[in-house]
Amino acid sequence: xxxxxxxxxxxxxxxRQSVAFWCNxxxxxxxxxxxxxxxxxxxxxxxxxxxxxxxDDSQLPKxxxxxxxxxGVDSTLKIQPAKLEDSAVYLCASxxxxxxxxxxxxxxxxxL
Amino acid sequence: xxxxxxxxxxxxxxxxxxxxxxCTYSDRGSQSFFxxxxxxxxxxxxxxxxxxxxxxxxxxxTAQLNKASQYVSLLIRDSQPSDSATYLCAVNPRGNxxxxxxxxxxxxxxxLx
Numbered sequence: 001x002x003x004x005x006x007x008x009x010x011x012x013x014x015x016r017q018s019v020a021f022w023c024n025x026x027x028x029x030x031x032x033x034x035x036x037x038x039x040x041x042x043x044x045x046x047x048x049x050x051x052x053x054x055x056d057d058s059q060l061p062k063x064x065x066x067x068x069x070x071x072g073v074d075s076t077l078k079i080q081p082a083k084l085e086d087s088a089v090y091l092c093a094s095x096x097x098x099x100x101x102x103x104x105x106x107x108x109x110x111x112l
Numbered sequence: 113x114x115x116x117x118x119x120x121x122x123x124x125x126x127x128x129x130x131x132x133x134x135c136t137y138s139d140r141g142s143q144s145f146f147x148x149x150x151x152x153x154x155x156x157x158x159x160x161x162x163x164x165x166x167x168x169x170x171x172x173x174t175a176q177l178n179k180a181s182q183y184v185s186l187l188i189r190d191s192q193p194s195d196s197a198t199y200l201c202a203v204n205p206r207g208n209x210x211x212x213x214x215x216x217x218x219x220x221x222x223x224l225x
Contacts, residue, residue, distance in 0.1 A: 033213070042116070042200050042215030043156065091155055099144055099204055101213075103155035 002026065004104030006092050012110045018080035021107045025073070025094030031055075032069055033101060034077050035091040043091055049075060082111045114139040116203050116216035124222045131188040133219050135201030138182070145177055145184045146202040150218065156200055159186070191223045 005024040013019050025032050030051050035043035046065065047057040051072035060067065064083070069075040079086055089108050093101040115138040125131045133147075144163050148156035162168045162175040162184065174187040184203075188195055198218040205214065 040120075040217070042202075042217050044215070045213050048213075099146070099161065099213075100158060103157070106155050 004092055004094050004102055006090075006104040006107050008107060009105065010108045010110075012112065013082055014112050015084055016081040018078065019082055019109065020076050020078045021090050021092075021109075023075045023077070023092030023104060025075070025092070026096075026102055029094035029096050029102075030072070031095040031097065032075050033093040033095070034067055034075070035093065037089045037091055037106070039088070046077070079109075082109075084111050087111045114142075114203070114205050114214050116201055116214050118199075118201050118216040118219045120217055121220040122222050123219055124224060125191050126224050127191060127193060129191050129223075131191045131195065131221055131223070133186040133188075133199050133201075133221065135184045135186075135216055136182055137184070137201075137203045137214075139203070139205040139214075140179075140182060142179075142182075142203045142205045144204045145175070146204070147173075147175060147184075147186045148200040148202060148215075150198045150200055152197070159199075188221075191221075193223045193225050196221055196223045 032049045034046045037043040046060045047067045048055040049069040052069050067077045089106040091106045092104040095101045117136050146161045147159045150156045160170050162177045168175045172189045176185045198220045200218045201216040
């Protein structure tokens with residue numbers, strides 16, 4: 001069974017630029033999560049989708065971050081404009097239901 | 113703000129010893145509790161979860177939960193150098209499909225050969 005796929009794996013941008021990350025969950029997994037993990041910290045949930053609907057986006061900085069999950073499969077997370085403090089690893093995870101989450105390899109973002 | 117706290121470490125133990133990792137959480141209504149392992153530069157992977165008070169064993173790992181004390185721990189028996197990683201405690205306060213899933217900052221474990 002293929003795992004959660006994410007791209008790109010690394011991204012370097014300058015502040016005020018925009019960036020987008022892509023996630024393809026494990027086939028059949030209805031729930032998809034985006035997390036932000038700053039160096040030395042645990043992952044922080046940004047947004048959770050159930051199929052193509054948003055379940056929880058209470059910690060998503062909506063003035064600059066947006067996410068969508070069209071057709072209930074792939075998802076994209078966008079930052080526009082990026083700030084220095086957005087430098088982090090962005091993790092996508094999926095779940096078939098229940099609470100077990102499977103994480104992708106992450107996208108490392110560096111904002112200069 | 114619901115919080116999960118862990119000692120950042122590093123916790124160093126000799127090979128073959130028992131490593132004890134601790135976690136406390138602030139939301140008394142929390143329903144389920146998870147331990148993830150994260151190797152440097154890698155993504156978290158689930159070790160085990162626990163829902164009920166008491167102990168749960170899986171191979172060399174034992175999770176312990178005390179809801180009255182709002183405390184969950186992970187014991188690793190016969191620690192191996194390959195166990196060297198950061199261990200993340202995660203709590204699902206609502207017990208409902210990951211809503212407000214809260215991770216602690218992690219404890220870095222180093223198992224010395």
